Amino acid sequence: MTLPSSASKVLIVTGGSRGIGAAIARLAAQDGYAVCLSYLGNRQAADEVVAAITGQGGTALAVQANVAIEADVVRLFAEVDASLGRVTALVNNAGILERQARVDDMDAARIGRVLTTNVIGSFICAREAVRRMSTRHGGAGGAIVNLSSRAARLGSPGEYVDYAASKGAIDTFTVGLAKEVAAEGIRVNAVSPGIIYTSIHASGGDPDRVDRMKEGIPMKRGGTAEEVAKAVLWLLSDESSYTTGATIDVAGGR
Numbered sequence: 001m002t003l004p005s006s007a008s009k010v011l012i013v014t015g016g017s018r019g020i021g022a023a024i025a026r027l028a029a030q031d032g033y034a035v036c037l038s039y040l041g042n043r044q045a046a047d048e049v050v051a052a053i054t055g056q057g058g059t060a061l062a063v064q065a066n067v068a069i070e071a072d073v074v075r076l077f078a079e080v081d082a083s084l085g086r087v088t089a090l091v092n093n094a095g096i097l098e099r100q101a102r103v104d105d106m107d108a109a110r111i112g113r114v115l116t117t118n119v120i121g122s123f124i125c126a127r128e129a130v131r132r133m134s135t136r137h138g139g140a141g142g143a144i145v146n147l148s149s150r151a152a153r154l155g156s157p158g159e160y161v162d163y164a165a166s167k168g169a170i171d172t173f174t175v176g177l178a179k180e181v182a183a184e185g186i187r188v189n190a191v192s193p194g195i196i197y198t199s200i201h202a203s204g205g206d207p208d209r210v211d212r213m214k215e216g217i218p219m220k221r222g223g224t225a226e227e228v229a230k231a232v233l234w235l236l237s238d239e240s241s242y243t244t245g246a247t248i249d250v251a252g253g254r
């Protein structure tokens with residue numbers, strides 16, 4: 001595929017090979033973004049998202065890059081500079097949780113993996129984006145959306161308090177970074193999904209979690225990745241031009 005040397009709307013979505021990130025990548029491409037989706041190890045899934053986008057005439061590129069490794073993030077952004085042009089939008093979507101456990105059964109290594117991927121990874125990706133988007137650095141502005149979770153405020157007791165705490169950090173990060181770069185042409189917002197049908201629940205050892213818990217959701221159903229992606233796309237767009245530091249719940253009332 002021939003990639004344009006410089007597209008006007010360039011999006012990096014981390015963890016775009018599956019789940020919510022893949023839905024964001026597909027929707028963004030339909031909306032005219034040239035899309036770079038990063039992934040951790042599932043190259044086949046990433047290639048399928050790229051093929052779906054390019055098959056419809058869009059522009060997409062998949063890059064393997066672990067957001068928990070700073071050098072990988074630096075390489076990811078450099079590859080986008082070279083092949084798509086200056087990034088105008090970032091979605092910090094890549095996130096992990098580990099097997100359901102109580103805090104008194106967690107070790108430091110597990111907590112470190114969750115915080116490194118979910119929190120430090122988002123910081124380092126945002127750093128690279130701000131260096132390219134900020135008018136302070138000669139950029140033309142842009143938009144960043146972080147994936148939080150309703151877990152940040154519900155706490156996920158008995159499941160993954162470490163994960164919930166990582167999303168609490170994302171909420172604070174969203175507010176702080178939004179204020180820091182608001183006068184530099186960059187808006188920073190978050191989307192806080194409730195219980196969404198993706199395979200993240202299988203990595204917690206509970207693949208049927210959505211259906212098991214849906215009666216407790218006010219709308220009595222789980223959400224779809226596309227429903228989350230639509231909120232993300234709105235926050236990236238000029239339709240939300242006066243919105244920064246905000247978090248939108250996409251949680252069926254939960």
Ligand code: NAP
Nearest residue numbers: 015017018019020040041042066067094095149196198200
């Ligand atoms: P998912 O289905 O498990 O997909 C995770 C994606 O992230 C995959 O593309 C995976 O790549 C990638 N990834 C994982 N670790 C990575 C790393 N270290 N570096 C780069 N990419 C990495 O997850 P999801 O349910 O779509 O969740 C997406 C985001 O929404 C996460 O931040 C999650 O916390 C948040 N969220 C989800 C829910 C929910 O109910 N699903 C609710 C609230 C918030 P590979 O395909 O290569 O493995």
